Amino acid sequence: MNKWRRYLYLVVDEWGQGAYPLRRIDSSTLFFSRNQVKEAATAAAAFTIEETPLPRPQLSFTPSLHRGNLKFISLFGNGRKKSHLAALEYGGVSHIYDVEHRTMQEIASPNECQFCDPVALAVAESLYVLNNVLCKTNDDSSWHCLQPLPFVLEPGYERRFIESYTTSDGGSNILISTPGVGTYSLDVASGSWRKAGDWELPFRGRADFFPEYGVWLGFSSQDNLLCCSSDITAAVLEGAPLDMVWEDLNPPRRWIPRKSHLVYLGSNKFCVAKLFEREFNIVSELGCVPYTEAFAVFTGLVLKPSTDHSGLVMLKHRSHIYRFSGITTCWVF
Incomplete structure (x- = not known):
């Protein structure tokens, strides 16, 4: 019998x-x-979003530094079952939390100050974070500095942001795309960089390769829709469009998209979690007071071959909306 993950994990700032x-x-x-599947396929229930209260927290992470902030990195660890979550505090105290065994381990913190969510990919039993790699050996975690991207060392370099990233060749290479620069490949074995080309990956943020389907899945760089590609290089060099596998929630115009997460649960099941904000005015004795509401929509999807067997499509199941108090951000694993 196929098994799939019982729980999703939500961290809120x-x-x-x-x-x-x-x-x-x-x-x-x-x-x-x-x-319910056949009935829901034609019923309005398949296209509604259910108001759902947030569950009680299991625990809370607190920065060690005054006004410090934490960055969270998705599940990784030893073996096939990944259950480690990293909470990084640059210059402070960082931890690894095992969500399965509910144990906490303090680790060394990287010294570099990062203001945005780090680019992170789990490859084998290591975790790559920007220019650092987190290795776990004999239950002791440490950071090892990798070579910087070559263009960072060029004269006149101006700070740029990583637009998209993924793995290739069975995880032996990490691809990172930067607008105006192109795509670089990190050889995991040697730790060396090379330029893959002037092209950029057609995704926004992280894309993951699923060998059981032979495709990369991620959110497109143009419209942030969930898409797939069996050959990302051809998609760029030959102008081949990405295959859209889900038409998205079709949210109201006043919903401002902020972050998107794709979580694989196993057995063809996925969760798409999207963080939105909505701005409006509250009328009070002082007049109209601007207010920003943040909320996340979680949607269950099942990946299946299309009816004509020409590609893949996502079958939508249920959507839940979780509302937060005030402006916030979140991570979903």
Whole structure:
């Protein structure tokens, strides 16, 4: 029998509170039962978003530094079952939390100050974070500095941002794309960089390769829709369009998209979690007060061959909306 992950994990940055609560969400609530699937395919229930209260936090992470902030990195670890979550505090105290065994381990923190979410990929039993690699040996974690990207050392270099990243060749290479620069490849074995080309990956943020389907899945750089590609190089060099596998939520215009997460649960099941903001005015005795509401929509999807067997499509199941108090950001694993 195929097994799939029972839980999703949500970390919320509660601005002004100094805490990052970790919540566990039952992933089965995002999917219809077998008896409901056929009925839901034609029913309005398949296209509604259910108001859902946030579950109680399992624990909260707190920065060690005054006004410090944490960055969180997705599940990784030894073997096939990845259960480690990293909470990084640059210049402070960082931790690895095992979500399965509920144990916490303090690790050394990187010294570089990062203001944006780090680019992170788990390859084999190591975790690559920007120019650092986190290796786990004999239950002791340490950071090892890699070579910087070559163009960073060129005269007149101006700070640029990484637009998209993924792995290739079975995880032996990491591809990183930067607008106006192109794509560079990191050889995991040697730790050396080479320029793959002037082209850029057609995704926004992280894309993951799924060998069981032979495709990369991620959000497109043009419209942030969930797409797939069996050959990302051809998609760029030959202008081949990405294959859209899901038409998205079609949210109201006033919903401002902020972040998108794709989580694979196993057994063809996925979760797309999208963080939105909505701006409006609250009428009070002082007049109209601007207010920003943040909320996340979790949607359960099942990946299947298209009806004409020409590609892949996502079958939508249930969508839940979780509302936060005030402006915030979140991570979903």
